[in-house]
Amino acid sequence: MCYFDHQLWPCGWWKWGNFREQCPREYRTGETCGLKLVFNTYLEPEVCRHCDQIYKKQRRVAKMDDDVRRWRGEGNRRATIEKTEREMLALNMQIAELWAEHEVRKHAINY
Template sequence: MCYFDHQLWPCGWWKWGNFREQCPKEYRTGETCGLKLIFNTYLEPEPCKMCDQIDKKQRRLNKMMEDVRRWRNEGNRRATIEKTETEMRALNSQIGTMWVEHEARKNAISY
């Protein structure tokens, strides 16, 4: 039961921080017993790295949707629209995968 700092972001994402205190169970200097307890939690004000990446991809997807809507009104850009729609599907899939990873990490115990 060694004590570590804990970082927590507003979305629920978290990670272990620095080692703070050794428990009496472990007698070797510099070693930890393997059980991690929270010594202090630091709340981070900015979004986590994963949320930031998801947000960037979402903005790119929104821009593509706006472009396709504009191109459909202009007409005569069929190939461009098809290519962009393919990219949009791939980007949407990436965003979904990233959200699944984010939720799995958020609810994990051992990271």
């Protein structure tokens, strides 16, 4: 039952901050009892690093999609289109993994 700061982002991502106060259960100086309680919650105004990575990948996929549409109209770029579509598929899988990690972290209590 030692007290720690708590950082919270608008998307629900959070992390423990600095140690603030020792509880009466732990008598050793500098040690914590292992139970964490929130001393103060700091709301962060910007997006978390995880969401920022996701948004960057989504912008990249959107750019690739626009390029593929343009190339299809031009014709004669089949190999480039196929390569870009494979990259888009890989990026979409990475985005899905990042969202899954984000949801797990958002609902976890032990990080």
